[in-house]
Amino acid sequence: MWRAVTTTPVSERFILGADYWCGTDAAEALAASNVTYLPNATVWGLDETGTVSLTAAGTARRIAAARVIIATGAQERPFPVPGWTLPGVMTVGAAQGLLKSSALYPSGKLVIAGTGPLIWLYAAQLLRAGGRIERILDTTEPAARWRALRHLPAFLTSSYVAKGLALMAKVRRQVPVVRAVEHLAIEGDEHVTTVRYRSREGESQVAADTVLLHQGVVPQVNLAMAAGVHHHWDEQQLCFVPVLDATGRSNLERIFVAGDSAGIAGWEAAEDRGRIAAAAVIEALDPKAARSPSIEGLQRRLARKTRARRFLDEFFRPPDQFRIPKGATTVCRCEDVTASEVESAVALGALGPAQLKSYTRCGMGPCQGRMCGLTVTEIMAACREVPPSQIGYFRLRPPVKPVTVQELASMPTDDDDANAVTARRR
Numbered sequence: 001m002w003r004a005v006t007t008t009p010v011s012e013r014f015i016l017g018a019d020y021w022c023g024t025d026a027a028e029a030l031a032a033s034n035v036t037y038l039p040n041a042t043v044w045g046l047d048e049t050g051t052v053s054l055t056a057a058g059t060a061r062r063i064a065a066a067r068v069i070i071a072t073g074a075q076e077r078p079f080p081v082p083g084w085t086l087p088g089v090m091t092v093g094a095a096q097g098l099l100k101s102s103a104l105y106p107s108g109k110l111v112i113a114g115t116g117p118l119i120w121l122y123a124a125q126l127l128r129a130g131g132r133i134e135r136i137l138d139t140t141e142p143a144a145r146w147r148a149l150r151h152l153p154a155f156l157t158s159s160y161v162a163k164g165l166a167l168m169a170k171v172r173r174q175v176p177v178v179r180a181v182e183h184l185a186i187e188g189d190e191h192v193t194t195v196r197y198r199s200r201e202g203e204s205q206v207a208a209d210t211v212l213l214h215q216g217v218v219p220q221v222n223l224a225m226a227a228g229v230h231h232h233w234d235e236q237q238l239c240f241v242p243v244l245d246a247t248g249r250s251n252l253e254r255i256f257v258a259g260d261s262a263g264i265a266g267w268e269a270a271e272d273r274g275r276i277a278a279a280a281v282i283e284a285l286d287p288k289a290a291r292s293p294s295i296e297g298l299q300r301r302l303a304r305k306t307r308a309r310r311f312l313d314e315f316f317r318p319p320d321q322f323r324i325p326k327g328a329t330t331v332c333r334c335e336d337v338t339a340s341e342v343e344s345a346v347a348l349g350a351l352g353p354a355q356l357k358s359y360t361r362c363g364m365g366p367c368q369g370r371m372c373g374l375t376v377t378e379i380m381a382a383c384r385e386v387p388p389s390q391i392g393y394f395r396l397r398p399p400v401k402p403v404t405v406q407e408l409a410s411m412p413t414d415d416d417d418a419n420a421v422t423a424r425r426r
Contacts, residue, residue, distance in 0.1 A: 002020065005023035005100075016100065041055065044403050050254035052064075052068060060407040060410050068254060076217055077217060079114060080322075081185060081186065087192065088211060105131040109134045109209045110208070110212065111206055112136045113214075114139055127175075134207075142179075145315060152311060155311035161308075179200070183196075185197070191209075216264075218264065222368055225393065239264075244262055247277060256277040258276070258278075259273055266305070323374070326340070332362040337360045351384075353376050353395075354392075354395040368396065376394075
């Protein structure tokens with residue numbers, strides 16, 4: 001949400017909106033504190049003892065901590081459709097990141113496809129910045145809209161109503177929006193040229209130089225899973241989320257999870273989840289320490305901020321056809337594995353994603369399953385006709401991010417490790 005808030009070249013505040021600029025206060029508070037801050041660090045390992053493995057300034061190191069709060073945030077849900085690997089195809093989140101960090105937006109013919117609040121937010125930001133959108137292909141299912149109505153009363157009392165309706169109305173006035181889109185396919189030789197789709201009006205196509213895809217966000221779980229934090233399948237959000245208590249504490253005493261990595265709830269709720277976890281860590285390390293505000297007060301505020309979640313999850317529920325691809329559609333981008341190859345592996349006896357690696361190398365590339373993990377789970381569940389909870393996720397181990405041999409060679413010596421353990425015990 002606050003990406004590059006201290007460095008963004010976007011000077012016109014109305015472009016990114018008031019919620020974005022709320023991050024300046026948090027950033028200034030951090031800068032004024034005595035916290036040791038390591039920017040541009042890559043955390044690629046965490047174990048149950050609280051030892052964090054990371055790379056910063058080209059050097060790998062370990063930090064032994066009494067408590068660790070994982071706040072890896074959200075990532076966009078995979079959107080595997082024919083042609084999604086073509087040059088010129090990106091995610092909405094990636095495009096928004098470029099706008100925030102570099103004031104860049106696509107030129108030429110831009111098509112946005114998918115479902116979720118982020119589509120409308122980015123579209124509004126892009127239009128304010130001076131960009132153009134040829135068409136928005138809305139894949140939200142009409143049936144999902146009806147299912148969401150039972151949660152409408154709670155949604156109407158939230159802050160999302162006015163903001164969301166205003167954004168959508170402004171975008172619709174400037175951009176053609178096609179609703180109930182099905183059977184999306186992106187075409188081109190060495191670059192995207194066309195998007196084909198089916199809607200209530202029948203088969204259609206639109207020329208495109210850039211296509212942005214999005215169908216919601218899910219928790220980024222790789223680091224927490226590699227550390228041994230227990231996760232369960234959330235049928236409401238169609239993803240794996242960590243098993244936590246009310247303060248964000250996991251099954252591992254030293255490890256907490258906060259923000260959207262604890263379950264998707266929006267940036268305001270993520271902020272309070274961070275405060276709750278921080279207060280719980282302070283209490284665990286120093287029971288006599290003063291806490292303000294109280295954990296109980298923060299939890300009541302968090303409950304108010306999450307009351308609209310059920311409506312949003314139902315309304316923007318990604319359709320099965322765009323989560324569970326078939327045939328020659330690429331599933332694993334790193335290893336170029338298709339949906340039919342995953343299905344064949346299941347037919348040959350692969351029971352879960354861990355076994356699937358032996359058949360296809362799916363999930364063994366640089367992204368470590370971040371781009372295909374949920375897709376693989378749901379394809380295998382559909383093939384075996386069991387819930388995704390019975391399939392599970394890839395078995396993850398450090399490093400969860402790419403790390404070079406040179407970086408590993410720069411790791412501390414055994415004496416340094418002993419000192420780190422002593423520091424942790426203190």
